[in-house]
Amino acid sequence: MTSDTAAHNDSTPTVERFSPLHQAHVDAGAGFTDFAGWQMPVRYSSDLAEHHAVRTSAGIFDLSHMAEIVVTGPDAGAYLDYALAGKLSAIDLLQAKYSLILNRAGGIIDDIVVYRTTENEYLVIANAGNRFQAFEALAARAARFDVTVTDRSDDVALIAVQGPNSRAILEATAGLTVDGDLSALKYYRALGGTFQAGTVLIARTGYTGEDGFELYVDVPDAAALWDALRAAGASFGLVPAGLASRDTLRLEAGMPLYGHELSTSTYPAQAGLGRVVNLAKEVDFVGREASEEGPSAEARVLVGLASAGKRAGRADYLVYRSADATVADGVITSGALSPTLGHPIAMAYVAPGLARLGTEVFVDVRGTRIPATVTALPFYKRQK
Amino acid sequence: MAEHSELQYTAEHEWVQVDGDTATVGITAYAADKLGDVVFVELPAVGSDVAGGTVVGEIESTKSVGELFAPVTGTIAETNDAVVESPELVNSDPFGAGWLLKVTFTELPPLLSYAEYSALIGE
Numbered sequence: 027m028t029s030d031t032a033a034h035n036d037s038t039p040t041v042e043r044f045s046p047l048h049q050a051h052v053d054a055g056a057g058f059t060d061f062a063g064w065q066m067p068v069r070y071s072s073d074l075a076e077h078h079a080v081r082t083s084a085g086i087f088d089l090s091h092m093a094e095i096v097v098t099g100p101d102a103g104a105y106l107d108y109a110l111a112g113k114l115s116a117i118d119l120l121q122a123k124y125s126l127i128l129n130r131a132g133g134i135i136d137d138i139v140v141y142r143t144t145e146n147e148y149l150v151i152a153n154a155g156n157r158f159q160a161f162e163a164l165a166a167r168a169a170r171f172d173v174t175v176t177d178r179s180d181d182v183a184l185i186a187v188q189g190p191n192s193r194a195i196l197e198a199t200a201g202l203t204v205d206g207d208l209s210a211l212k213y214y215r216a217l218g219g220t221f222q223a224g225t226v227l228i229a230r231t232g233y234t235g236e237d238g239f240e241l242y243v244d245v246p247d248a249a250a251l252w253d254a255l256r257a258a259g260a261s262f263g264l265v266p267a268g269l270a271s272r273d274t275l276r277l278e279a280g281m282p283l284y285g286h287e288l289s290t291s292t293y294p295a296q297a298g299l300g301r302v303v304n305l306a307k308e309v310d311f312v313g314r315e316a317s318e319e320g321p322s323a324e325a326r327v328l329v330g331l332a333s334a335g336k337r338a339g340r341a342d343y344l345v346y347r348s349a350d351a352t353v354a355d356g357v358i359t360s361g362a363l364s365p366t367l368g369h370p371i372a373m374a375y376v377a378p379g380l381a382r383l384g385t386e387v388f389v390d391v392r393g394t395r396i397p398a399t400v401t402a403l404p405f406y407k408r409q410k
Numbered sequence: 411m412a413e414h415s416e417l418q419y420t421a422e423h424e425w426v427q428v429d430g431d432t433a434t435v436g437i438t439a440y441a442a443d444k445l446g447d448v449v450f451v452e453l454p455a456v457g458s459d460v461a462g463g464t465v466v467g468e469i470e471s472t473k474s475v476g477e478l479f480a481p482v483t484g485t486i487a488e489t490n491d492a493v494v495e496s497p498e499l500v501n502s503d504p505f506g507a508g509w510l511l512k513v514t515f516t517e518l519p520p521l522l523s524y525a526e527y528s529a530l531i532g533e
Binding site: 072074075270274336338362 | 443446470
């Protein structure tokens, strides 16, 4: 038997990086995968069990590989309005906003979450694989502004607790004090707090389609916070969850992953992220001109695909308009057998003529054309 | 994960148990662990002729797709219907209930010993 997983494991990254929680993962029996040079848990026991735990009780993820970039200074809001696609000067204190770093051509350098931590300070969360590209783009755009842009990725760890029991777990965590009421905290809002002697930022954000929290903590306190959360979660069905389950969870939730759905040659409008580009703001932000022009009428657009059976189309598999078409009209960017829904799901870029909901297309699954139906995203939406 | 000392192995992470002219084939615990949760198994038709070293089936996990190779040339005598119904058997009992194929063969090619396979996977 050979597999792409095995082949992947043969590639030796030049610099291996380890999370500050690495020893906890080893102790918990994790298997590891390379993610942008980081050795991160891919699963602890079973990706399916971890996936289902997040949907039904809770899972805890180490996301310390993600990048934290701090923007501080009197011009912070105006600077971000210029550097990013969104209007960050308009967000409230302790509000979070999903945004994009565009290039001049309107392509996506990274997709990010931005928190306003004080009046004149923002925290930008970039993808691990884009840490340096994101930082370089942000630093280069700061010249005309009274701001300081600092890459704090090596100092900050990130732990996510996701799932319906996540609030109860945080409330039961020894040593964790929140400056406010978690039950009143809205989605994409954050609160400050402390864990033992250190400060934490607790945000109601996530990448799973469930209720949940992300906790930013200084590296020296991370392992103790992880242990405290796990101890509190023991009676709430909390399990450590790896990147394999994180990927199927975000796919079901219809959330894009940079490098799959997003790239420097992707326009936000193609990815269904047109709403993230704020053309109403009176700022000549980077990428504005190209965004106003938009992609060509023939540019492929991101759709959801659902099919019957168990054989899933996967990233890079081609999409055809018929069972015998010789030229592909699309390509899958992420795909899996949905653990929650029990049938294959995928996100794919297809020709605009195939993008209408209900359109039947065919996915070439290793030589067999399997019918699939264009389906609304997300595939899964939690009951509130 | 410990592999079984009485079995023979292939470099494609399959185990082979020889009984007379029949080889029972599965994937090793190491391979199952690397794949992650197996969610779909496609096996060849009983009675079909297979050539050693060729792809005869697929094993899909949530994360990836593995190809199943015929370790010997011969005829498929039996396939494991239980594992098609319940692919998770490949993870829970790779050397037992998670077996995949039985192949009737005339000649057995050289296979890896337990020691050789253990060395291959670094255990």
